[in-house]
Amino acid sequence: MLALLVNPRYPSAESEIRETQAVAHAVGRNLIVLNASTEAEIDAAFAELGRRRVGGLIVTGDPFFVSRRDELVALAARYVVPTIYVQREFALAGGLIGYGTNLTDAYRQVGLYVSRILKGAKPSDLPVVRPTKFDFVINLKAAKALGLTVPPALLARADEVIE
Numbered sequence: 001m002l003a004l005l006v007n008p009r010y011p012s013a014e015s016e017i018r019e020t021q022a023v024a025h026a027v028g029r030n031l032i033v034l035n036a037s038t039e040a041e042i043d044a045a046f047a048e049l050g051r052r053r054v055g056g057l058i059v060t061g062d063p064f065f066v067s068r069r070d071e072l073v074a075l076a077a078r079y080v081v082p083t084i085y086v087q088r089e090f091a092l093a094g095g096l097i098g099y100g101t102n103l104t105d106a107y108r109q110v111g112l113y114v115s116r117i118l119k120g121a122k123p124s125d126l127p128v129v130r131p132t133k134f135d136f137v138i139n140l141k142a143a144k145a146l147g148l149t150v151p152p153a154l155l156a157r158a159d160e161v162i163e
Helices: 015-028 039-054 069-078 088-092 105-118 140-145 152-157
Strands: 002-006 031-035 056-059 083-084 099-101 134-139 160-162
Touching: 002 039, 002 088, 031 039, 039 069, 039 160, 056 140, 069 083, 069 088, 088 099, 088 134, 088 160, 099 105, 134 152, 140 160
Parallel strands: 002 031, 002 056, 056 083, 083 099, 134 160
Antiparallel strands: 099 134
């Protein structure tokens, strides 16, 4: 069983839930959705993970969760839940896996857009640009603490491995 930690107040929460449920179903896994939009709800969500003996957790990219990176990483370690997060910084902070948009590249793209606008381009005329560079970071210290062995094929795909 897998779990998804989502802030129901975040605008993309519903689509994140739908998409994750579809993927879980496609790979034959049950998914429980844990809602949290306050500190107390985060604590309650992790307590629920412990009670249900969930095999893995996906933390969505809500800014509320990003701002509580250290707390989420500590709770995942305390409840011994393998967790994947939306940014490499979570793995750098001790989380198991960080996978998501490369923020440096995204900020560079924002700078390019600002430059074009300052030179007279109309924002409505600029194309929508999606991220093209993603970071995949695995923390082997966290894996060891969770009693996990990361397959060599997965390690080979990582952009960074923390030992």
